[in-house]
Amino acid sequence: MSDLEEVRKIKRTALRQIEKADSGRAVEALRIEYLGRRGGRITELLRSIPSVAPEMRAEFGKAVNALKAEVAERLKARKEQLAAPEARPAAVDVTMPGRALRLGRIHPVTRATREMCEIFGRLGFEVVEGREVEDEWHNFVALNIPLAHPARDPLDNYFLRDNVLLRTQTSTVQIRVMAGRKPPVRIVAPGRVYRPDTVDAGHSNMFHQLEGLWVEEGVTFADLKSVLAAFARGFFGPDARTRFVPSYFPFTEPSAEFYASCLLCEGRGCPACKRSGWLEIAGCGMVDPNVLEAVGYDPERVTGFAFGFGIERPAMLKYGINDIRLLYENDRRFLGQF
Numbered sequence: 402m403s404d405l406e407e408v409r410k411i412k413r414t415a416l417r418q419i420e421k422a423d424s425g426r427a428v429e430a431l432r433i434e435y436l437g438r439r440g441g442r443i444t445e446l447l448r449s450i451p452s453v454a455p456e457m458r459a460e461f462g463k464a465v466n467a468l469k470a471e472v473a474e475r476l477k478a479r480k481e482q483l484a485a486p487e488a489r490p491a492a493v494d495v496t497m498p499g500r501a502l503r504l505g506r507i508h509p510v511t512r513a514t515r516e517m518c519e520i521f522g523r524l525g526f527e528v529v530e531g532r533e534v535e536d537e538w539h540n541f542v543a544l545n546i547p548l549a550h551p552a553r554d555p556l557d558n559y560f561l562r563d564n565v566l567l568r569t570q571t572s573t574v575q576i577r578v579m580a581g582r583k584p585p586v587r588i589v590a591p592g593r594v595y596r597p598d599t600v601d602a603g604h605s606n607m608f609h610q611l612e613g614l615w616v617e618e619g620v621t622f623a624d625l626k627s628v629l630a631a632f633a634r635g636f637f638g639p640d641a642r643t644r645f646v647p648s649y650f651p652f653t654e655p656s657a658e659f660y661a662s663c664l665l666c667e668g669r670g671c672p673a674c675k676r677s678g679w680l681e682i683a684g685c686g687m688v689d690p691n692v693l694e695a696v697g698y699d700p701e702r703v704t705g706f707a708f709g710f711g712i713e714r715p716a717m718l719k720y721g722i723n724d725i726r727l728l729y730e731n732d733r734r735f736l737g738q739f
């Protein structure tokens with residue numbers, strides 16, 4: 402092999418290796434291999450120039466020096482290329498699995514609300530929404546709650562200004578619906594309500610209610626009982642037992658508290674139901690004639706019943722949640738379980 406052929410062979414190998422080098426460290430190893438002061442392959446060629454036959458020496462020397470310059474140039478260029486972050490070929494590993502999209506879940510309060518509306522929908526109730534900012538007439542006066550009633554204490558309400566407050570109950574929707582249409586009316590109204598309660602495991606100053614109203618000729622307490630019993634079986638399961646206990650509300654007469662058998666202990670008695678085996682789910686009763694008159698209905702012609710329950714408590718019972726605050730903390734570890 403002639404000396405010039407040796408130069409060409411080293412050039413081919415060196416350029417190919419530089420092109421393949423995939424890190425700064427690999428480039429540096431090649432620099433030492435070819436240009437290293439001791440034992441570098443091109444360095445050795447340079448040292449051998451004086452021993453080449455005189456007639457070949459000039460041409461050989463020129464070729465070796467050109468090789469040295471080219472390899473040095475290519476090493477420098479490759480090193481800079483690898484240092485630029487966007488060009489680093491190892492930065493993207495296309496074989497890595499992609500990041501999975503996290504699917505959202507239905508919030509337990511929304512889930513319970515939808516399920517309740519669905520059950521009442523099957524019983525012929527229409528879903529209506531109302532405003533959260535109300536005036537005193539809709540929140541109290543039309544519901545037969547007089548000025549002296551403790552529920553109207555300014556400390557028990559979020560007043561925004563005189564006569565305007567955040568609603569404390571969804572019963573306001575009854576008034577708005579009845580004022581706007583003639584009987585028959587058969588509605589449920591889910592929504593947020595606000596009361597300045599101290600927040601603890603069982604109380605929140607914002608919670609959800611579902612209000613129901615059926616006004617028509619000939620509606621009786623028997624209809625009320627059968628509708629709420631059908632709801633309890635639909636929501637809590639076919640074995641749910643129910644009972645009605647006489648009570649008092651300003652806007653219904655007669656009034657009752659509606660209880661369902663405790664799901665947690667199946668009626669045997671546990672701390673959640675205060676050892677009674679029953680849990681209060683709703684307040685209900687026949688709409689007071691004063692309320693019907695306030696919205697322009699004739700209480701001699703139509704009768705009706707109304708009921709209202711919190712959505713959180715039945716939802717907590719059904720899903721086994723023991724602290725209402727969990728529902729509002731937006732902790733994905735909690736919400737992801739539903």
Ligand SMILES: [Zn+2]
Pocket residue numbers: 663664665666667668669670671672673674675676678679
């Ligand atoms: Zn119980």
